[in-house]
Amino acid sequence: MTRMMKRSIWQTLLLWSLPLAFLLVFFYQPLVAIFRLVFSTQFSQGWKLFRWSQITKPLGFTLYQATLSTILTLILGLPAAYLFACFQFAGRKFLRVLITIPFILPTVVVAAAFNTLLGTRGWLNLGLMSLFNLSSPPINMLNSLSAILLAHVFYNTSIVIQMVGSSLSRLNQNLPSAAQNLGASPWRAFKEVTLPLLMPSILSATLMVFLFDFSSFGVVLMLGGPQFSTLEVEIYNQAMNRFNLPVAGLLSIVQLAFTLLVSVLINRSNQPRYGNAAIASESSGLRIAKGSWEKAFVIIMVTVLLLLMVTPTVSLVTRSFFSFEAARGERGELNTGFTLRYYHELFENREQSLFYVPPVLAIRNSMIYAGITMLLATTLGLISVYAIQKSGSLSPFLEPLFMLPLGASAVTLGLGFLIVFGSSVLTQGRFQALIPVAHSLVALPLVIRTLLPALRGIPVNLRLAATSMGASPSRAFREVDLPILFRAIAVSLLFAFTISLGEFGASSFLSNTAMPTIPIAIFRYLSQPGALNYGQALAMSSLLMVVCVAGSVIIERIRLPGEEVF
Amino acid sequence: MLSVRDIYKTYEGAPLLNGLSFDLAQGEIICLLGTSGSGKSTLLRIIAGLEEAESGAVYWDGVDLAQTPAHKRGFGLMFQDYALFPHRNVYDNIAFGLRMQKRPEAEIEKIVGERLKSIRMENFAKRPVTELSGGEQQRVALARALASDPRLLMLDEPLGALDQGLREELTQELRQTLRDSHKPVIYVTHDYQEAFGLADRLLILHDGVIVQGGSPQELFENPANAWVAGFLGLGNLISSNDLPNDRILSGQPEPNDETVWLLRPFDARTGDSRADTPFNFEGDVLDCIYMGERYRTKLRTPQGIILSIETPSLCVTGEQIKVYWQVEDVLCLKS
Numbered sequence: 001m002t003r004m005m006k007r008s009i010w011q012t013l014l015l016w017s018l019p020l021a022f023l024l025v026f027f028y029q030p031l032v033a034i035f036r037l038v039f040s041t042q043f044s045q046g047w048k049l050f051r052w053s054q055i056t057k058p059l060g061f062t063l064y065q066a067t068l069s070t071i072l073t074l075i076l077g078l079p080a081a082y083l084f085a086c087f088q089f090a091g092r093k094f095l096r097v098l099i100t101i102p103f104i105l106p107t108v109v110v111a112a113a114f115n116t117l118l119g120t121r122g123w124l125n126l127g128l129m130s131l132f133n134l135s136s137p138p139i140n141m142l143n144s145l146s147a148i149l150l151a152h153v154f155y156n157t158s159i160v161i162q163m164v165g166s167s168l169s170r171l172n173q174n175l176p177s178a179a180q181n182l183g184a185s186p187w188r189a190f191k192e193v194t195l196p197l198l199m200p201s202i203l204s205a206t207l208m209v210f211l212f213d214f215s216s217f218g219v220v221l222m223l224g225g226p227q228f229s230t231l232e233v234e235i236y237n238q239a240m241n242r243f244n245l246p247v248a249g250l251l252s253i254v255q256l257a258f259t260l261l262v263s264v265l266i267n268r269s270n271q272p273r274y275g276n277a278a279i280a281s282e283s284s285g286l287r288i289a290k291g292s293w294e295k296a297f298v299i300i301m302v303t304v305l306l307l308l309m310v311t312p313t314v315s316l317v318t319r320s321f322f323s324f325e326a327a328r329g330e331r332g333e334l335n336t337g338f339t340l341r342y343y344h345e346l347f348e349n350r351e352q353s354l355f356y357v358p359p360v361l362a363i364r365n366s367m368i369y370a371g372i373t374m375l376l377a378t379t380l381g382l383i384s385v386y387a388i389q390k391s392g393s394l395s396p397f398l399e400p401l402f403m404l405p406l407g408a409s410a411v412t413l414g415l416g417f418l419i420v421f422g423s424s425v426l427t428q429g430r431f432q433a434l435i436p437v438a439h440s441l442v443a444l445p446l447v448i449r450t451l452l453p454a455l456r457g458i459p460v461n462l463r464l465a466a467t468s469m470g471a472s473p474s475r476a477f478r479e480v481d482l483p484i485l486f487r488a489i490a491v492s493l494l495f496a497f498t499i500s501l502g503e504f505g506a507s508s509f510l511s512n513t514a515m516p517t518i519p520i521a522i523f524r525y526l527s528q529p530g531a532l533n534y535g536q537a538l539a540m541s542s543l544l545m546v547v548c549v550a551g552s553v554i555i556e557r558i559r560l561p562g563e564e565v566f
Numbered sequence: 567m568l569s570v571r572d573i574y575k576t577y578e579g580a581p582l583l584n585g586l587s588f589d590l591a592q593g594e595i596i597c598l599l600g601t602s603g604s605g606k607s608t609l610l611r612i613i614a615g616l617e618e619a620e621s622g623a624v625y626w627d628g629v630d631l632a633q634t635p636a637h638k639r640g641f642g643l644m645f646q647d648y649a650l651f652p653h654r655n656v657y658d659n660i661a662f663g664l665r666m667q668k669r670p671e672a673e674i675e676k677i678v679g680e681r682l683k684s685i686r687m688e689n690f691a692k693r694p695v696t697e698l699s700g701g702e703q704q705r706v707a708l709a710r711a712l713a714s715d716p717r718l719l720m721l722d723e724p725l726g727a728l729d730q731g732l733r734e735e736l737t738q739e740l741r742q743t744l745r746d747s748h749k750p751v752i753y754v755t756h757d758y759q760e761a762f763g764l765a766d767r768l769l770i771l772h773d774g775v776i777v778q779g780g781s782p783q784e785l786f787e788n789p790a791n792a793w794v795a796g797f798l799g800l801g802n803l804i805s806s807n808d809l810p811n812d813r814i815l816s817g818q819p820e821p822n823d824e825t826v827w828l829l830r831p832f833d834a835r836t837g838d839s840r841a842d843t844p845f846n847f848e849g850d851v852l853d854c855i856y857m858g859e860r861y862r863t864k865l866r867t868p869q870g871i872i873l874s875i876e877t878p879s880l881c882v883t884g885e886q887i888k889v890y891w892q893v894e895d896v897l898c899l900k901s
Contacts, residue, residue: 174649177616180636181643182714183666188637192662196653274652274696 008390015387019380019402026437027405030416037419038249050247058234059254065145065220065230066213069152073209076153076308077160078202083301084161085168087294088286095302099309103158104552105545106502107218108519112526112541113312114151114223116319118142121534123315143225151219154312156209163208167201168194170279197278203269211262215255215409218504222523231255232411236508239415249419252412259409313545320538323531342535346543357514359536362521365432366501369517372436373443373500378492380440381447382485385455388448402448405441413438414509432515438506443496450495454488455481487558498551502544518544567592567750568613568718573622575608582608583619584774590718595744595751596779597761600771601797606754607646609771610720613752614643626717637666642716646723648707650695656682656706657691663714681709684743701732708740712747719744720752725760737763758798770794792826792901801830802873805901809844826901831862833895834875836887845891847873851881865889 084096102110116122118141125137132138141147171194179189217232224230229237231251238248289298323339346359384402388395405413417434458481466476482489504519511520518540525537568590575583582605590596600606611617613624615636624631631639642663650659660681664674682688685705690698695706704724711719724740725733741764744751755761761768762782769779770790778790789795792803804827829845839846849865852872863881865873875889 172647172649174645174647175651177611177614177636178643178645178649178651179662180616181614181641182663182710183637183640184662185635185637188666193651193653278652 012387012390015383015390016398019384019387022380023401023405023441026417027408027413027441030413030420031408033419034249034252034412034416038246038253041246042250050244050250054234054238054247055250055254058229058231058251061228062214062230062232065148065152065228066210066216068145069149069156069213070206070210072149072153073156073160073213074202074206076304077157077205077209078164079297079301080157080305081161081165081168083298083305085165086286087298088288089298089302091302092286095305095310099161099305100158101313101549102154102309103156104498104548105155105313106519106548107216107504108222108522108526109316109502109541109545109548110151110155110219110312111222112522112537113316113545114147114154115142115526116538117312117315118147118150121531123319142223143227145224145228147223148216148220148228150308151223152213152216154309155216155219156212157309159208159212160205163205164198164201167198171197172278175278197274200269204266207262207266207269211259211266214262215259217409217411218519218523222526231258232409232505235411235415239418240509245415245419248415252415256408256412316538316545317542320535320542323535342532342539343543345532345536346539357516357521357524359521359525359540362516362518362540365515366518369436369439370497370500373439374493374496376436377440377443377447377496378489381444381451381492382489384444384448385451388452389455403445405445410438410442410503410505411509413441414506417506418509432510432512435507435510435517436500438510439500439503440496442503442506443499446495446499447492450492451485451488454485458484490558491555494551494555498548502548567594567627569625569628570609570613571623571625573609573612573619573624575605575612575617575619577605577608581774583612585622586771586775587622588769588776588779590750590752592750593748594766595753595764596767596769597765598752598754598769598771599758599761599797600754600756602756604771605774606756606771607722610643610722610752610754613718614641614720615639616643640714640716641718641720642711642714644707644711644719644721644724646726648703648727650698650703650707650710652694652696654695655691656687656693656695656698659695659706660710660713662710667714677713681713685709700728701736704728704736708743712743716749718752719747719749720754722754723756724753725757726755733760740764770797772797789828789897789899792828792899795826795828795897795899801828801833802875803827803899804829804845804871808869808871824901826899828897828899829873829891830895831874831876832860833891834873834877834889835891836875836877836889839888839890840892843890843893845893845896846888847871847890848886848888849873851883851885851887853883854881856880 080099084092105113118124118139120137120140120142124141125139128134128138129136175197176186176189176193179193180186184192214230215232216230217236220228220230221233221236224233231254235248235251235255238244238251289295320342321338321340323337323341346363388399388402391398417438421434422431462480463476466480467473471479502519503517504523507517507520508523511517516524522537522540522544525533525540569587570589571587573583573586574581586609588596598606598609608617612619615631615634626639651662654662657678660678661674664677669677678691679688682691685708687702687705687709690702690706695703698706704727708721708724711721725736728736737760744753744764753761753764758768765782767779767781768785769776770785771777772793778785778794780788785794785798786800789798789800795801796803806825806827809827827845839848847865847867849867849871852864852866854861854863854877857876860876860878861880863875863877865875865887867873873889881887
């Protein structure tokens with residue numbers, strides 16, 4: 001007996017060693033390196049290397065924009081949650097699906113989408129120009145705080161709709177009815193009963209949205225322009241443009257501290273408060289809007305949601321098929337109208353620009369990175385969940401080790417990689433080879449969250465039965481675990497693949513000028529002049545969006561009901 | 567007092583309440599009986615103003631309540647799941663209605679104290695309602711409904727969520743509380759025994775209308791049709807085709823396909839068949855259960871009819887016995 005226990009301890013240790021080694025080398029080492037760099041430099045220099053304003057200014061702006069974004073997201077999201085939880089209207093399901101799309105989009109796609117709507121070459125300006133015969137774009141909404149806020153609302157409203165909407169539709173409707181029966185007006189019943197019971201989920205959603213807004217990188221970098229620096233953008237600027245790694249590191253630490261604080265609060269707010277007492281056995285039915293107030297509410301909400309949540313992506317896709325200006329190098333030929341040219345150009349080797357990289361190369365790179373990420377993250381994830389499963393009572397302490405990468409931003413990860421591996425001879429010139437590693441770290445927590453419930457759902461008896469019928473442990477894994485885990489593994493693979501495909505933060509540190517990923521290429525094309533560059537950026541963004549949407553549709557299809565990663 | 571007139575309501579396209587009407591007098595306790603899904607809860611919600619009927623009206627002292635919103639009706643409704651507010655403790659749940667009436671806090675404290683005392687839960691004031699047992703929740707829900715002194719009290723299967731032993735205990739307590747309140751009460755249940763024990767008058771809801779109303783005794787002696795007799799478990803329902811002897815009976819309506827005979831178990835007589843009654847049966851004993859003083863015996867006739875009868879002595883399973891009902895004990899019903 002003791003021998004067997006010893007053996008199982010060794011097995012558990014062996015299982016732990018691989019993912020733990022990976023995390024130690026590629027996550028904790030870079031993290032420690034950031035701390036060491038910051039503290040050794042600052043101490044030796046007597047904290048004179050930076051001005052406090054270099055920290056407080058981006059921190060202040062980050063908090064400011066995150067607060068504003070969160071408030072705006074709630075202003076749209078809460079009524080929208082009410083709309084979807086209570087009312088039946090034509091196209092409800094379709095709109096519900098459309099509205100979840102923004103959340104899964106890579107940041108570059110969002111930036112490109114807003115560019116096609118509000119940018120100088122966007123639909124709004126093109127429309128106004130042709131309407132009033134103007135020679136230059138009348139409005140410039142890009143590079144402004146409002147663009148950042150709009151994009152954040154676009155991104156995160158679906159979190160509020162999802163989290164608050166689900167608890168609203170599961171709320172026992174007898175509770176507000178009982179309040180009315182006891183003499184509370186509908187408004188009073190809402191205030192005294194519905195709202196307090198929804199508060200935990202509203203709080204969770206608020207913190208979640210705040211966290212996403214707080215650590216937003218790509219959106220702020222691409223839509224905010226140079227004058228708006230959040231912590232994340234400032235880390236990038238300090239590291240990549242000013243080569244001031246200690247300040248970048250210090251910003252990273254501040255960022256990490258805030259992220260962890262908010263995460264702890266989210267965890268707290270997620271604790272169920274009233275058990276099942278407030279939950280209806282069946283979700284309450286939807287009703288058709290009655291009376292002018294309700295009808296007006298539904299119409300206004302649907303219109304606003306379509307405008308804010310759907311037009312950007314529609315605008316991106318349509319704009320990628322239309323040409324409105326003479327392309328460079330084809331002077332005189334003004335072809336306005338429908339075109340497939342931008343898509344054709346993705347696969348052509350046209351070398352005119354200094355920084356020119358054929359788009360097809362970026363697509364190839366991204367596919368390779370995503371493929372490696374997919375396999376690496378899922379393999380590590382599988383080993384990790386078995387390790388967590390085996391460690392029994394220790395797992396509550398060990399699980400957070402794997403989940404912590406979720407708290408560190410991709411930009412921090414990129415910075416850490418730069419400090420640890422950037423100057424190493426080993427990686428000289430092959431720095432971008434670390435991209436799949438960084439992507440795997442980003443994907444790993446989600447992969448574990450997908451696999452763990454599936455593994456915990458496998459009855460132990462089943463495995464014992466297989467073993468008692470003479471199956472070796474590996475045979476038992478193949479015959480019992482694998483078929484049951486199959487869906488979860490497929491979901492993990494897809495998750496890792498789409499995450500890698502759209503990842504921007506870490507890639508912006510790691511990718512080589514000559515070897516960009518799709519998001520990096522889009523970022524570069526967008527910031528360059530010329531209709532062709534713009535069109536190619538849009539074409540690539542549209543393709544990336546289609547892949548991500550397709551991926552999440554498949555994930556939704558094969559995922560077992562009741563499993564949610566967020 | 568309360569008049570409900572021609573209430574019509576559909577559920578998923580099919581009529582649920584189909585022109586339903588009834589009246590309720592001051593201080594009267596009526597039981598609304600019906601199978602689950604018959605629209606009893608919906609009817610209570612319509613009376614309470616929480617749901618709208620598609621047509622029909624609810625009157626109180628002759629005044630149409632169509633324009634009176636739920637919170638101004640002053641009708642207490644106790645929900646089937648009790649609907650206690652999980653974010654409030656016992657005291658605050660009971661005080662909720664009084665606070666909505668903006669009563670002074672001292673008065674609220676007095677009333678809630680009395681209510682807690684009447685349900686023998688004085689020490690539970692600060693307890694979260696989520697920690698109460700089913701029976702305690704039921705008491706708190708009743709106390710909450712009564713605290714704001716409603717002019718009408720409606721209870722939706724108040725004992726439905728409790729187990730059998732507790733139900734019997736609480737039925738007595740509930741009967742006392744309802745009698746003491748002197749309020750008109752609509753009590754909804756699907757359990758006729760519970761209803762018989764509580765109500766002055768019973769209303770039977772079937773196919774969206776009140777098929778019969780009356781005192782327990784009236785219903786018992788004269789069920790309006792075969793469905794009511796079956797629902798109340800009054801006895802064996804035998805269609806005229808199943809009778810071994812189809813002689814026309816004097817004084818009874820002409821039997822046709824729609825006629826059903828009600829043969830009550832305790833009117834059954836064992837022994838040789840008699841010529842003056844067509845209700846003669848012979849069958850094998852399937853089962854015999856001691857019910858206290860008498861036995862409940864199940865018979866199967868050669869035609870496959872199952873009869874339930876009461877016998878003074880134990881019958882042996884498999885034994886063949888003869889049984890008959892006298893004509894004057896048999897009731898002819900429409901199916």
